[in-house]
Amino acid sequence: MSSICLPLAISDEEVDRIDRIVERGRPLRRGDHVFRAGEAFESLYAVRSGAVKTYTLTEEGEEQIMGFHLPGELFGMGGLSAGRHPNSAAALETSAICEIPFARMEPLSRDIPGLQRHLFQLMSREITEDQQLMILLSKKSAEERIASLLLGLSSRFKQRRLSPRTFRLPMSRGDIGNYLGLVVETVSRVFTRMQRSGVLEVAGKDVTILEPERLAEMAGTRLEER
Amino acid sequence: MSSICLPLAISDEEVDRIDRIVERGRPLRRGDHVFRAGEAFESLYAVRSGAVKTYTLTEEGEEQIMGFHLPGELFGMGGLSAGRHPNSAAALETSAICEIPFARMEPLSRDIPGLQRHLFQLMSREITEDQQLMILLSKKSAEERIASLLLGLSSRFKQRRLSPRTFRLPMSRGDIGNYLGLVVETVSRVFTRMQRSGVLEVAGKDVTILEPERLAEMAGTRLEER
DNA sequence: CGACAATTTGACTCAAGTCAACTAGGGTGG
DNA sequence: CCACCCTAGTTGACTTGAGTCAAATTGTCG
Numbered sequence: 465m466s467s468i469c470l471p472l473a474i475s476d477e478e479v480d481r482i483d484r485i486v487e488r489g490r491p492l493r494r495g496d497h498v499f500r501a502g503e504a505f506e507s508l509y510a511v512r513s514g515a516v517k518t519y520t521l522t523e524e525g526e527e528q529i530m531g532f533h534l535p536g537e538l539f540g541m542g543g544l545s546a547g548r549h550p551n552s553a554a555a556l557e558t559s560a561i562c563e564i565p566f567a568r569m570e571p572l573s574r575d576i577p578g579l580q581r582h583l584f585q586l587m588s589r590e591i592t593e594d595q596q597l598m599i600l601l602s603k604k605s606a607e608e609r610i611a612s613l614l615l616g617l618s619s620r621f622k623q624r625r626l627s628p629r630t631f632r633l634p635m636s637r638g639d640i641g642n643y644l645g646l647v648v649e650t651v652s653r654v655f656t657r658m659q660r661s662g663v664l665e666v667a668g669k670d671v672t673i674l675e676p677e678r679l680a681e682m683a684g685t686r687l688e689e690r
Numbered sequence: 691m692s693s694i695c696l697p698l699a700i701s702d703e704e705v706d707r708i709d710r711i712v713e714r715g716r717p718l719r720r721g722d723h724v725f726r727a728g729e730a731f732e733s734l735y736a737v738r739s740g741a742v743k744t745y746t747l748t749e750e751g752e753e754q755i756m757g758f759h760l761p762g763e764l765f766g767m768g769g770l771s772a773g774r775h776p777n778s779a780a781a782l783e784t785s786a787i788c789e790i791p792f793a794r795m796e797p798l799s800r801d802i803p804g805l806q807r808h809l810f811q812l813m814s815r816e817i818t819e820d821q822q823l824m825i826l827l828s829k830k831s832a833e834e835r836i837a838s839l840l841l842g843l844s845s846r847f848k849q850r851r852l853s854p855r856t857f858r859l860p861m862s863r864g865d866i867g868n869y870l871g872l873v874v875e876t877v878s879r880v881f882t883r884m885q886r887s888g889v890l891e892v893a894g895k896d897v898t899i900l901e902p903e904r905l906a907e908m909a910g911t912r913l914e915e916r
Numbered sequence: 917c918g919a920c921a922a923t924t925t926g927a928c929t930c931a932a933g934t935c936a937a938c939t940a941g942g943g944t945g946g
Numbered sequence: 947c948c949a950c951c952c953t954a955g956t957t958g959a960c961t962t963g964a965g966t967c968a969a970a971t972t973g974t975c976g
Binding site: 831873876 | 933934935941
């Protein structure tokens with residue numbers, strides 16, 4: 465099971481060792497927090513089922529969502545360097561989370577060379593994703609932002625062997641807007657527009673991508689560039 | 691001298707050891723690259739004089755500036771985890787850069803406990819800054835963005851014991867716009883507007899902050915929020 | 917079955933982008 | 947040393963994508 469949490473090419477015996485330090489259970493309900501900004505960093509977390517958002521608060525107390533985390537994905541490593549979590553993490557729907565105490569992981573990572581590298585890669589991937597998001601926020605239109613988000617989700621579902629064509633959005637329109645720097649109304653309008661143009665089939669949180677190629681086109685270059 | 695590059699509470703002897711591995715010289719001219727995206731990560735860099743921008747290219751080949759680096763600041767640690775630089779770094783004006791070969795630094799960091807922590811803190815600060823930028827990009831108006839940038843620069847100049855009130859912008863209007871997700875014309879207009887309202891004195895790249903309090907106000911909450 | 921929250925839709929506004937023309941600097945070669 | 951050229955910056959007129967406000971509709975959970 466923890467092979468889902470930490471997909472990595474290691475021996476059964478090693479899986480076992482990791483398995484023993486992973487703490488299970490902890491079923492969370494929509495809105496429950498996994499951790500809050502400022503708390504000491506003690507564990508990494510993996511989504512077993514459900515979905516999680518990580519966010520910070522602006523000086524004015526508004527929420528800014530930094531990322532969504534789907535089953536099989538790790539989160540909470542933002543605090544690794546600083547020793548405390550720079551942002552909060554809350555469940556988007558009923559979720560099962562596994563906790564991986566970091567202190568017990570460090571000795572392991574000495575014995576399993578792949579593990580250390582794997583963690584570094586995860587951190588670096590997070591930085592890359594942040595940068596992608598910055599580009600999205602600074603240069604893309606509402607349509608491009610939403611197309612990118614949908615394609616990203618689609619490919620992540622595919623990785624987890626779920627349908628990349630049809631899936632249920634775990635987050636609200638408000639969350640999508642917050643994440644992408646748009647207001648709810650705009651998110652809603654773009655969804656209906658995409659539906660009308662036949663690219664998507666949308667029914668509440670259930671989305672079907674009818675024309676992936678066209679969606680990809682929409683996510684990319686928009687006329688003439690800037 | 692390297693105490694400027696790595697400001698850190700360590701003994702003279704230790705400064706000496708670090709000093710010996712820092713490579714000097716390398717005067718760069720406007721537009722010259724320190725490193726390019728994709729190159730192997732081998733060193734950290736510090737700005738001795740001048741200024742540097744780090745940027746990535748979007749899929750469409752446009753530049754997206756990720757940060758500006760002033761004298762005394764380290765840059766290029768984005769590649770630390772991945773092993774290769776995720777973005778490029780170019781001089782904004784004639785600059786002197788010191789290079790700190792990372793391989794020679796690692797043994798040192800075992801002996802100097804503060805050093806390792808210092809590096810982690812730097813990485814974590816970079817992540818925090820990226821997140822601040824994301825909030826800026828997703829929630830703030832043109833005026834707020836520029837006010838924030840100016841205040842940020844001001845406080846960084848102050849840290850380096852330069853005037854926080856009067857300074858020369860090392861980057862072009864175009865670079866500012868690119869960084870903040872605005873077009874040049876907007877940047878230019880906001881500058882003139884701030885000048886007319888008496889908050890700033892602007893003459894080309896020379897800026898004087900006349901009313902810091904008002905600028906800070908502009909950087910913060912803008913009517914009613916979102 | 918309500919009651920409240922989330923979503924959608926329409927009408928209107930406005931901040932920032934686009935296009936275009938003009939001006940000011942900065943650096944180079946004669 | 948200065949004329950010229952090229953790039954950077956400014957300004958104005960106009961357009962537009964996304965935000966705001968408001969109202970209707972749907973969904974959801976206790």
